[in-house]
Amino acid sequence: MAELMYREALNQALAEEMERDANVFLIGEEVGRYNGAFKVSLGLLDRFGSARIIDAPISELGFTGLGVGAAMVGLRPVVEMMTWNFAILAMDQIVNNAAKLRHMSGGQLRCPIVFRGPGGAGGRLSSQHSQALEANYAHFPGLKVIAPATPADAKGMLKAAIRDDNPVCMFEGEKLYALKGEVPEGEHIVPLGKADVKREGKDVSIITWSRMYYFAKEAAEKLEQEGISAEILDLRTLRPLDEEAILATVRKTNRVVVVEEGWPLAGVGASVVDIIQSKAFDELDAPVLRVTGLDVNMSYATNLEAATQPDAPKIIAAVKKVLYREGA
């Protein structure tokens, strides 16, 4: 196994899938000659040519819709969003077309397409460039939504997403791209819809995804020193949710903290809590708590930016609360 950065793992997945299947192409802003705003597509233009690595104008709705149209007639486009903030301009094509084509056509059409790019907070970018928007897309039937935390999952899930016959929204992270991790070489596929226990524990479950996994990990390591054993369930896929894995960890620890970078109202975590309260109420020894981004817009100032987001101390405090060990 090689140690790769998250962005290199994505690059490998793209290159392998494009090599394997000539129907796969990549379109987006700066993906070609600039080699990607975050260097995910580094070297791919030289390798695959300008019909398969396409520098698009800054027309998010336009090139997203172009991708959807190509998918309707059998190509397998990967549409890179420079960030998901800009994809809001393309939401009509994702939601009203890609997600509904199979339905509106009564099963005549399929739309095998991947929309991918970084989501979540950047660094010192203020409110328009720092948003965790995955909950918006998780709301829509007809889409799959994924948000891998590690380089290995990034590679395996991008490959699975490209091979999937449905539209898949993939949330990467500006702050994840340079992270390193072990990545299996070659045919490494991580099936969509399967959560992953990233850390075994017995006292409490921390359920999370994407970059928040690393705060959960930091919290779990500190808690361990205090004799608290925390399990971390990385959801990885947000639509469809892996209900079985969620219920299994609840049954094991009986206490849960759900950590989400986005805002609290109508967040994915709210649905996780709903699954738990309706299907595992009797398993709980304490109310489920959520740690989320604060219900405000993201600021530029260092201290405000940091305070807006979840972090390890906030997670630790929530864990102690569900263990009734506040002040300990």
Add this chain to the structure above:
Amino acid sequence: MASKYSKDLLLTMYRKMYLIRRFEERSDQAYKQNKIAGFCHLYIGQEAVAVGTNEALRPEDYMLSGYRDHGQPLARGSDAGMVMAELFGRGTGYSKGKGGSMHIFDIEHHFYGGYGIVGGQIPLAAGMAFASRYRNEDRVTVCYFGDAAANQGSFHETFNMAAKWKLPVIYICENNRYGMGTAIGRVSAEPTIYKRAAAYNMRGEAVDGMDCLKMYEAVKDAVAYCRAGKGPVLMEANTYRFRGHSVVDPATYRPKSEVEEERKNDPIPKLKDYTLKQKLATEAEFDAIDEEVRAQVDAAVKFADESPEPSLDELWRDTIVEPGEEDVRPRERVLGMKVKWPSYPSGQELKVTWDLEPREQAEREDKKAGLAR
């Protein structure tokens, strides 16, 4: 002078236009009997656009439209009973009653849908044309949209890309002069839509959309242009809807005289008169066609009316494609017919030879922009 058009072509066009007219009259009736609900946008008055266009295409060319979408699939050859059943919300409709009036899809006949968000289909058409170019096919895509869609961002964003990459797509703006109740001139700084093509270095032209033969000629020419790799084309078909925006709209925003004037321009008698004058068919032949079409539409209404609603199990189908799941072929599913279905080369067979942005061209443009490389 002898007509340059064959009797077969003229009578086919006439039959299809009258089929659409009759179909829409019966849709209107059925709506008023509460058999059809929701939004139902009739094509009455605009028949020459769909039919003139369709006869200039190959059957395998792609086509898609907005929500005024009953006429185009009927011109393509869709089963009238199954289109009507879709309007009735029955399980025997093209989309099993899930789409309704605004979302007719008939992939067997390469009709890729009616779309309900104004201008939302414009980028899709560029993507379909992109796929044809990518696979080195000489297929052309035709995309209809209304005059109001020309003021959407999708129009600008897509035309810029389609023209820059020379995609084989013909955009036909069905200019019926009103976006719902708002006259196009009231909200447009440039109400002559085809002129906007100039902004994209793209071919643009206006056509008399009330004349089936003029539509046919214009589209024939545009198709040849696109197949030769010179596309895209923006064609403004000046047409008129004789009815309101949808069935429930009395269209009081238009002067009566305007509607009366346009009715004199009805494309159906126009084509009939031409054919009679050319002595290519007799009154009796037209009467026979009329009678056949009326019987066909009666049968379509009867089929729809007698069809069951979709099964409740259908709620859980067609949202996500499960591994190994096949696509639904409507005429096979409903009528038990064996049909030809589109297939695409596998990723291993396909060889992409297109150089979308040749390196020399890119370097030339860099130089022009004063960028050293």
